[in-house]
Each structure stands twice: as structure tokens, then as C-alpha cells.
Amino acid sequence: MVEKYKPISPKYPHILHGGDYNPDQWLETPEIIDEDIRLMKKAHVNVVSLGIFAWSKLEPEEGKFDFSWLDNIMDKLAKNGIYVILATPSGARPIWLAKKYPEVLRVDDERQRQLYGGRHNHCLTSPIYREKVRIINTKLAERYKDHPALIAWHISNEYSGECHCPLCQEAFRQFLKNKYGTLEKLNHEWWTSFWSHSITDWSQIESPSKKGEFNLHGLKLDWKRFITHQTVDFFKNEIGPIRRITPNIPVTTNLMGLCPEYDQWEMAKVEDIVSWDNYPEWHNDYQKTWETAAATAFSHDLNRSLKGGRPFMMMESAPGNINWRNINKLQRPGIIELQSMQAVAHGSDTVQYFQWRKGRGGFEKFHGAVVGHSGSENTRIFSEVSKVGEDLEKLDAVVGTTVKPEVAVVFDYQNLWAIEDARISNCESMNYTKTCIEHYTPFWKKGVPVDVINEMADLSGYKLVIAPMAYMLREGFAERIDKFVKGGGTFVTTYLSGFVNDNDLCWLGGFPGPLRKILGIWDEEQDALYPSDKNSIVLNEGNELGFKGSFDIKDMCDIIHAEKAQVLAIYKSDFYKGKPALTVNNYGKGHAYYIAARTGTDFLDKFYSSIIEKFGIKKTIDSELPEGVSAEYRTDGENDFVFIMNFTEETKTVKITDQYKNMLDGNPESETIQIPAYGFKLLQRNAK
Ligand code: GLA
Numbered sequence: 054m055v056e057k058y059k060p061i062s063p064k065y066p067h068i069l070h071g072g073d074y075n076p077d078q079w080l081e082t083p084e085i086i087d088e089d090i091r092l093m094k095k096a097h098v099n100v101v102s103l104g105i106f107a108w109s110k111l112e113p114e115e116g117k118f119d120f121s122w123l124d125n126i127m128d129k130l131a132k133n134g135i136y137v138i139l140a141t142p143s144g145a146r147p148i149w150l151a152k153k154y155p156e157v158l159r160v161d162d163e164r165q166r167q168l169y170g171g172r173h174n175h176c177l178t179s180p181i182y183r184e185k186v187r188i189i190n191t192k193l194a195e196r197y198k199d200h201p202a203l204i205a206w207h208i209s210n211e212y213s214g215e216c217h218c219p220l221c222q223e224a225f226r227q228f229l230k231n232k233y234g235t236l237e238k239l240n241h242e243w244w245t246s247f248w249s250h251s252i253t254d255w256s257q258i259e260s261p262s263k264k265g266e267f268n269l270h271g272l273k274l275d276w277k278r279f280i281t282h283q284t285v286d287f288f289k290n291e292i293g294p295i296r297r298i299t300p301n302i303p304v305t306t307n308l309m310g311l312c313p314e315y316d317q318w319e320m321a322k323v324e325d326i327v328s329w330d331n332y333p334e335w336h337n338d339y340q341k342t343w344e345t346a347a348a349t350a351f352s353h354d355l356n357r358s359l360k361g362g363r364p365f366m367m368m369e370s371a372p373g374n375i376n377w378r379n380i381n382k383l384q385r386p387g388i389i390e391l392q393s394m395q396a397v398a399h400g401s402d403t404v405q406y407f408q409w410r411k412g413r414g415g416f417e418k419f420h421g422a423v424v425g426h427s428g429s430e431n432t433r434i435f436s437e438v439s440k441v442g443e444d445l446e447k448l449d450a451v452v453g454t455t456v457k458p459e460v461a462v463v464f465d466y467q468n469l470w471a472i473e474d475a476r477i478s479n480c481e482s483m484n485y486t487k488t489c490i491e492h493y494t495p496f497w498k499k500g501v502p503v504d505v506i507n508e509m510a511d512l513s514g515y516k517l518v519i520a521p522m523a524y525m526l527r528e529g530f531a532e533r534i535d536k537f538v539k540g541g542g543t544f545v546t547t548y549l550s551g552f553v554n555d556n557d558l559c560w561l562g563g564f565p566g567p568l569r570k571i572l573g574i575w576d577e578e579q580d581a582l583y584p585s586d587k588n589s590i591v592l593n594e595g596n597e598l599g600f601k602g603s604f605d606i607k608d609m610c611d612i613i614h615a616e617k618a619q620v621l622a623i624y625k626s627d628f629y630k631g632k633p634a635l636t637v638n639n640y641g642k643g644h645a646y647y648i649a650a651r652t653g654t655d656f657l658d659k660f661y662s663s664i665i666e667k668f669g670i671k672k673t674i675d676s677e678l679p680e681g682v683s684a685e686y687r688t689d690g691e692n693d694f695v696f697i698m699n700f701t702e703e704t705k706t707v708k709i710t711d712q713y714k715n716m717l718d719g720n721p722e723s724e725t726i727q728i729p730a731y732g733f734k735l736l737q738r739n740a741k
């Protein structure tokens with residue numbers, strides 16, 4: 054049974070629509086603030102994120118607070134029916150704080166303390182910074198705890214980066230003491246006898262640096278885990294007073310898509326709601342628009358999966374353009390609403406933009422905004438945003454609904470960190486993230502819902518689990534896969550899987566280590582292919598997948614022995630000509646597939662189409678979707694809300710077989726629907 058979740062706030066159980074609002078940049082012109090409110094209402098904005106970078110306006114001098122301007126704005130917003138996601142300001146600190154307490158400034162890996170400037174650059178450990186953050190957060194929570202506008206907390210902003218100061222070094226050593234207990238154990242797990250790096254005193258341990266320790270992979274992996282731990286710990290410090298004073302107001306911190314700076318799964322455990330900032334590079338010259346859409350969908354699905362299907366928030370997205378890439382192309386008409394509906398389709402209960410109004414100065418003055426420097430509401434962007442707001446008002450029934458996919462793709466940050474250090478076969482083209490997206494895309498194309506999980510996830514409930522390049526097998530992962538396949542599940546993995554354990558020590562006794570038995574293969578050697586090297590895999594006649602042909606391979610491939618597995622395809626040339634390249638092992642009640650070489654998407658499309666058919670995996674709609682059209686759904690158990698979206702530059706035709714109602718105009722939808730370029734249909738049907 055599919056669970057329906059509570060809305061973000063009971064105060065306003067609707068899809069939230071709004072964005073980052075920086076009135077602190079406009080305090081000298083109060084008339085602009087009044088105008089903003091008029092325009093927000095016109096654009097159907099019902100929420101703003103406030104005060105994200107406002108620390109120097111809230112505490113202009115140490116211990117001297119000024120909340121009057123914020124009181125005024127919060128009151129005005131409340132009076133006008135606009136809710137507030139109130140930020141804690143730790144993402145950027147005032148100058149006075151850095152000057153008086155230099156320990157709050159971050160130290161880089163070359164042990165250089167940074168000067169004041171920028172943002173997102175505080176020490177993660179500094180007790181002074183933590184204390185200052187706690188003080189201002191306490192004041193904010195106490196002051197606004199009963200404010201009618203407050204519906205959620207936006208903690209800091211896009212936590213990222215690392216600090217190598219002495220305080221962080223000491224905290225790192227403590228983290229390691231807790232993890233390993235003894236130096237003997239640590240030396241073993243880090244394999245420090247390599248190049249004579251044995252550690253004889255805890256104080257000798259230093260964070261990784263290109264100018265220092267950079268070759269002990271176990272140390273580097275633990276440093277990443279420490280950064281995750283310290284970031285989450287910093288977050289816990291921030292939310293301490295907030296949870297105490299406002300226990301019923303949810304907290305979130307905006308994540309950055311697939312950014313591997315820290316393990317977002319650990320943050321998701323602590324926050325109440327997941328939120329993330331979505332900036333696809335639409336209309337680029339290296340992908341089709343729908344490929345950008347598929348990659349974006351992958352991120353949305355990850356964010357929904359972070360809390361087991363709970364709706365998330367798209368905390369930021371660009372209205373029109375961004376400004377931080379070198380080429381900042383305008384979003385073509387229709388994209389703002391299409392990317393907004395895509396977020397909702399995958400489980401977002403909000404559509405929020407960065408930013409409401411363009412500032413006059415500074416780095417982001419030309420970043421897309423709902424209101425530009427003209428101040429006019431008669432703009433393309435303003436009317437596109439208003440249309441989004443109008444349409445979202447018709448989607449109340451979608452709030453809190455989710456989807457329970459039968460398919461999961463494993464994308465694991467810790468595995469990614471390990472792969473980046475792997476120094477095996479083709480180190481130039483590891484492309485772990487890209488590969489995971491390539492294994493996800495065949496499902497997106499067919500409208501099959503997918504969860505994006507990590508290696509620690511519970512696998513019960515899935516029919517198909519795909520773990521591309523599962524190089525590092527984290528604790529218990531192989532056992533969970535074993536149980537999953539024995540119980541009847543289908544598992545797919547690839548080349549470069551099952552090489553190291555949780556601490557980056559190679560499995561002994563033959564790769565893919567503990568997956569060997571499940572897959573029924575032994576991976577003996579790993580080859581790298583230069584771009585000019587040519588080889589392919591050839592499907593065996595009469596294989597169980599039901600398709601034939603030869604498919605080019607690239608970048609890397611493994612030379613394997615089918616011990617128990619059945620061979621479905623073989624290599625075409627080179628000294629491993631005729632050896633297995635694709636296998637399946639019947640294991641318990643289930644099946645375990647192994648793809649030994651990196652292929653193109655031509656093979657993946659065919660392979661997964663066959664798997665979808667063979668194992669009866671459910672699609673959002675029965676008919677085939679034309680290229681570039683995606684179909685997703687959310688359900689409350691009684692009704693399915695189906696989003697069909699056209700991410701191409703042409704009109705597309707889609708056939709539907711069930712009885713549908715158009716959610717925007719209430720009319721029934723006929724069997725053949727036309728969707729214009731960058732258009733979409735929001736449909737409702739009885740739950741299937
Ligand atoms: C990030 C930040 C915002 C803003 C946008 C610009 O996501 O969180 O403050 O800088 O980028 O795209």
C-alpha cells in the first residue's frame with residue numbers, strides 16, 4: 054500500500070511556489086519591498102526563503118541584533134498570505150566575525166588560512182563559529198516561533214567543502230580513534246606498510262593534501278567520511294536550538310544534486326525534509342534536451358529516495374538563466390514550467406526559484422530572477438512564472454503523494470569516492486555518475502519509475518536492482534544482494550564491481566569478491582581501451598534476452614570466466630575473443646546479470662527493454678513513448694497523477710488507454726494526445 058505523506062506544513066497544505074528572497078539588499082528602498090509583495094501575489098507566489106545571507110543585517114556588530122527589518126517583512130508577508138521558509142545565516146558570515154575570530158576562516162589542504170571573502174567557507178569544527186551560529190539561530194527561533202508566516206527552516210545554504218585547520222585535524226584524529234580504537238587496526242585497514250607510511254602516534258595523522266599524504270586510499274576515504282560526519286555534526290549544532298524552540302517546524306538544508314562533497318544520505322537521516330537545488334544545463338551543445346531531462350530526473354529520484362519516497366522540495370531552480378557557467382543560455386519559452394512540473398512529477402511538493410528579484414550589484418546581479426532590473430511584470434519570465442503558479446494551484450491532490458518503484462539504481466557516494474582513487478584500467482574515463490545515469494535512462498525512456506538508492510538501502514520491495522560499477526562493496530551490501538536474489542529478485546551489475554571492501558582493501562580470492570557466488574563468474578583481468586581501440590560484444594544465437602547483434606564497447610572491460618553463469622554474449626576480438634562478455638546466473642529464486650564491458654546506450658536500451666518485458670516491470674502508461682517524452686506518476690492509492698512531458702523541440706503524440714481527466718481543465722482526455730514542444734499533460738486516473 055502506498056503511503057500518503059503529510060504536507061510540509063499543515064498551515065498550508067498546497068504545492069509551495071516561490072523562491073529565494075533577499076529584501077536585506079533593498080532595505081534603503083522600502084517601496085521596492087511593497088512592490089515585491091504586489092508582484093508575488095500576481096505571480097501566485099505563496100512562499101519565500103528569507104534571510105539566507107542576511108547575517109550582517111541581523112547582527113551588524115557582535116552581540117547587537119537588529120530584527121526590526123525582518124519583523125516588518127515577515128509581518129507584511131503574513132498579512133498577504135505568503136509563507137516563509139526562514140534561513141539560518143551560517144552560509145556567509147559578517148566581516149567582524151572573521152576579523153575578530155580568525156579561527157572561523159577555513160584552511161585549505163595546503164594549510165593556508167583563507168582571507169575573508171566569498172561564502173560557504175567556514176571551519177566545520179571551530180567552537181567559536183558553532184557558538185555564534187547557535188546564538189543567532191536561538192534568537193531567530195525565539196523571535197519567530199509563533200509567527201504565522203513561518204512554515205519551515207532553511208538551515209544554512211548548500212553546505213560544502215572542507216577545512217584543514219588544526220581544530221579539524223584534531224577532530225579527524227578523534228573520529229579515527231572512535232572508528233578504529235587502536236593504531237594497529239588503523240595501520241592494517243589503511244595498509245600503511247605500503248611506502249613505509251606506518252603510523253606510530255595518533256598525532257602523526259594529517260588530512261590528505263596534494264603536497265602531502267595523497268596515496269593512502271583508506272585515509273582519503275576516511276577523510277571524506279569525516280567531512281560528512283563534521284558537516285552533519287555542524288548541521289546538528291545548528292538545529293539544536295531550533296528543534297528545541299520550534300519542535301513542530303520542519304528543518305531542511307538545500308543539497309546540491311549529485312555533488313559528491315559529502316554523503317547526502319547521512320544528512321537526510323537528520324533533516325526532516327530533503328531539499329535540493331536544481332540547475333540543469335538546458336539547450337547545451339553536447340546533449341539532446343531530453344538527455345538533460347533524464348539526468349535531471351535521476352537527481353530528482355535520488356532526492357525522493359533519500360527519505361524512502363517522502364516528497365522533497367525543489368528549493369532552487371533558475372527562472373530564465375543562470376550566470377555561473379561560462380555559457381549561460383536562456384531557457385527557451387516553456388522550460389520554466391516544464392522543469393517545474395518535472396520536479397513535481399518526481400516527488401517535489403514545491404517549485405522554488407533562485408531568485409525572486411535581481412540585485413543591483415555583486416556576482417549574481419545577472420542571474421535569472423522572476424523580477425529583473427526593469428522591475429516590470431510585463432516580461433516573458435514573469436508571465437511564465439505566473440502561469441506555473443496558476444497551474445500549481447490545481448494540484449492540491451498531489452501534495453504528499455509518492456511512488457513505489459519496482460526498480461532501483463544504486464548510486465553510492467562512498468563508492469564514487471573509492472572509484473576516483475582506484476588507479477585501475479581506464480582512470481581517465483571512470484565516469485561513475487554518468488554510467489549510473491546511463492543505466493537509469495532506458496527506464497526513464499519507457500516511463501518506468503525508478504528509485505536511486507545507495508548500497509546501504511533496504512532492497513525488499515524491489516523487483517530489479519542495478520548496481521553499475523559496484524567497485525566498493527560497503528558493509529553488508531553483498532549479503533543484502535544475496536538475500537535479494539535468492540528471494541527472487543533480479544540483480545544487474547557490471548565490470549569493475551566487487552574489488553574492495555568498505556575500507557578500500559582488495560577482496561582476496563578472486564573478484565568480484567563476495568559477489569562471485571551470486572553472479573557465478575570470476576573476473577580475472579581488467580582491460581582499458583584507448584578511444585581508438587575497437588571491440589564489441591556479440592549476443593549468442595538463441596540467448597534468453599530475445600535480441601541479437603553486435604555492440605561496440607569502450608573505455609574498459611573485464612575478462613571473466615563463467616563459473617556457474619550462463620553466457621549470453623562474448624567478445625568479438627582481441628586476445629579475449631570468444632570469452633564471456635554478458636552472463637546470467639540463476640541463483641536461488643532470482644537472476645544475477647553481469648555486463649563485463651562498457652557499452653553504448655544502444656546496448657543498454659535493448660538489454661533493459663528485454664529485462665522489463667521478461668520480469669513484467671510496470672510502466673506508468675502501457676504504450677511506447679516517443680523519443681524525448683517521459684511519463685511519471687505519483688499516487689495516493691486511489692488516484693494516480695500522471696505527468697507526461699515532452700522534452701523535445703517538436704510536437705509529440707502519445708497514446709493512452711485508460712480513462713483520464715486533465716488536472717488543469719478538468720476535461721476527459723482522449724486516446725491520442727498531442728503534446729507541443731516543451732509541453733506537458735497532467736492527468737488523473739483511478740489508481741492501477
Ligand atoms: C546556489 C546557491 C544560491 C545561488 C544559486 C545561483 O544554488 O544556493 O545562493 O547562488 O546557486 O544559481
Ligand code: ZN
Nearest residue numbers: 176216218221
Ligand atoms: Zn577547521
